[in-house]
Amino acid sequence: MEYRDVLIVGAGIAGLRTLYSLRKAGFDAQVLEASDEIGGVWNHNRYPGARCDVESFDYSYSFSKELEQEWVWSERYPTQPEILRYLNHVADRFDLRRDITINARVEAADYNEESATWTLTLHDGRKASSRYLVLCLGQLSAPKMPNYPGQDRFKGETIVSAMWPRREIDFTGKRVGIIGTGSSGMQMTPVIAQIAERVTVFQRTANFSVPAANAPLTEEEDRAVKADYEARREMTRNSPTGLGFQPGKKKTLEVSDEEREEAFEKAYHRLGFGFALTYPDILLDKDANRVASDFLRRKMGERVEDPEVREKLMPVTHGFGTRRPTVDSGYFEAFNRDNVDLADIREHPIEAFTETGIRTSQKHYPLDFVIFATGFDALTGALLKPRIAGRGGVTLKEKWAAGPITNMGLGTAGFPNLLIVGGPGSPTVLSNVMVSTELQVDWMTELLSHLRDAGVREIEVTREAEAAWNRHVAERVNETLYMTAQSFYNGGEVEGKPKVFMPYSGGVRHYRRLLEQCAADDYVGFALRSTPLATQPETQDAD
Known part of the structure; x- marks a missing residue:
């Protein structure tokens, strides 16, 4: 496969939106999708009665005024077939399919510290590489597989x-x-x-x-x-x-x-x-x-x-x-x-x-x-399925062994040039995921455009920022009643999973303001480097 500016994993709601936005911003981007169809969760959850629990008008993209006006929803709460038709319409209308590779399940992703690039290995041995890797794997996309006696x-x-x-x-x-x-x-x-x-x-x-x-x-x-x-x-x-x-x-x-x-x-x-x-x-x-x-x-x-x-x-x-x-x-x-x-x-x-x-x-x-109908390994399950290795070969699974730690749900220290849409530490499942997704994707697009214009080759969450964000997530949830119950919000639904609260409970509005402030402060909490850390003199303060 060709080298790309950005590789996007997952062709669901987040992946399609990311591809559209990055392509419009002038990036050479490609989506890798494990299934033979696009749609993510709405491709796989085809059970009788499957329906969204957010109103149709709000569970839709806002990036195109023409799309808003031409698409006609049939019901207040859209069914799975209608949402899947909508996503396919979006892919066709904006010619997204030419940059989507289906039947491309990512088995591993490895970061090259010298070149500041990612190399992905697919299930059939094919390789793909890029400067940036964006994971759009979904919050409720890794089903819990039951194992009853007999x-x-x-x-x-x-x-x-x-x-x-x-x-x-x-x-x-x-x-x-x-x-x-x-x-x-x-x-x-x-x-x-x-x-x-x-x-x-x-x-x-x-x-x-x-x-x-x-x-x-x-x-x-x-x-x-x-x-x-x-x-x-x-x-x-x-x-x-x-x-x-x-x-x-x-x-x-x-x-x-x-x-x-x-x-x-x-x-x-x-x-x-x-x-x-x-x-x-x-x-x-x-x-x-x-x-x-x-x-x-x-x-x-x-x-x-x-x-x-x-x-x-x-x-x-x-x-x-x-x-x-x-x-x-x-x-x-x-x-x-x-x-x-x-x-x-x-x-x-x-x-x-x-x-x-x-x-x-x-x-x-x-x-x-x-x-x-036994639910999902929420928020982290899909992210930990592939072997994702950052600095020194440390895997994301190893890094998150005691629970996920991120800066605003967007990335984690030790994994440069890696961004996550809908990751733990963002509003995700406590919000209309369409709104949260578009908010994050627009912010990421502006970020990557800034990096390109500034000649930045490597961006990495700082350990101080992710530690501070984790404390903030914990402080906000302790203001609520969420931790009084065992739920997939806090890992209580999966045996052996760390019991930590994963989504951000501070709300979409406040989260948006924090993202805006981060950008206004020159992306504080992220180390931006014109040369990769691995190629810098040991005495130099890279951050």
């Missing part, structure tokens, strides 16, 4: 939701087990329940959810948004979550019960994730969170007829929002169907798979299909 004995079919087969799967007349009650499990359950003979949901942790209130978008709604799209974009950029919602001024317990109930009801039936911003202290104060959690339990409970099932579906191990909540369409109502069962595997754990199903400590469930 799993290989099962004669039926097992499917991982995040690696859904492209062939049509007919559940008609079949007995289906779904393990997991995160977004994927909650989305697929009501859809599969309408087709299958019987569905059994294996629940370890009951989860909070807010109704999606999804509906087809009308021509009037489409025209209204497009008439002043920029104002809507500004609202998302200047909101804490990138969703455009601003928290109320009064705190949860400062208002009357009647006023709070009215506000909660309004948010519950319209705002989706925005429910968390009904009041500014819901994720900060235990008493405020308890009140919000109690309201949601009551509302979720009203949707379930059987009192025993209702009790088991109520989340009691954590407060609302401390684990990632979901936005659902008919999940709780699915348990009112005669063909849907709930298996509480916290109370009665799965003991083993059998040839014909799953045996818990309580009973045996005969099954034809088992679907693993």
Whole structure:
């Protein structure tokens, strides 16, 4: 493969945006994509009911006014097929495919300290090299692979939701087990329940959810948004979550019960994730969170007829929002169907798979299909899959053995000319990822343009900067309730993973201001070198 200015790994939302922006800025860039199609998470998560939990108008690129005006979304919350069509449209409309290589899984990346370049080794032995390496591997793109006793004995079919087969799967007349009650499990359950003979949901942790209130978008709604799209974009950029919602001024317990109930009801039936911003202290104060959690339990409970099932579906191990909540369409109502069962595997754990199903400590469930909706090795899983070696051959896996450490989620010391979009230490999964992605990509594009113009050959995060940022991330999360629960935010969902909080909880708006300040201060926290450190005299202060 040819030498490029920049190699980008991953052709999902972040990779496509990075390629567009860098190419427009005059860089010779190439994307390497492991799959045979673009789309990232929306290419792989093709399970029934797969849908985004951010509104269509906001889960879209903002770099082209023409694109904004010409694309017409069909629903308030877009489905996986529609998002994938959108991403393919973007790739075609802006001629991105000529610089995307598919079927190019990166196995290793090695930094050459003398030349200040990266060399990538692909799964088939091909090599690619560049000055800069940008990782766009996604936050929720490394599925956790389950390993239950006897799993290989099962004669039926097992499917991982995040690696859904492209062939049509007919559940008609079949007995289906779904393990997991995160977004994927909650989305697929009501859809599969309408087709299958019987569905059994294996629940370890009951989860909070807010109704999606999804509906087809009308021509009037489409025209209204497009008439002043920029104002809507500004609202998302200047909101804490990138969703455009601003928290109320009064705190949860400062208002009357009647006023709070009215506000909660309004948010519950319209705002989706925005429910968390009904009041500014819901994720900060235990008493405020308890009140919000109690309201949601009551509302979720009203949707379930059987009192025993209702009790088991109520989340009691954590407060609302401390684990990632979901936005659902008919999940709780699915348990009112005669063909849907709930298996509480916290109370009665799965003991083993059998040839014909799953045996818990309580009973045996005969099954034809088992679907693993068991989540992801979030934020670091995809980044640590390839062997990425920086200075002295130290790998990223070794560097992050005690947990990821970055400067603003953008890079890590010891790995020069390496940038990360959506990395740990950035708002990522606590925000509208589209807004966070575009924010980071635009900043990186300006950074690389500055380096080119200034004759800089090597850029590297300083150890002082990453240590300071890690402290800041910890300080901000300690202001919240996020660490009161085990979640993929803090590594609690993967056995053996360091238990540290990974995303930045300071909000999109504040994060943007910090990026702007970093650039204004000549990219403080990054060492910029016109000659690589390895070629400088030992007595010279390279930083």
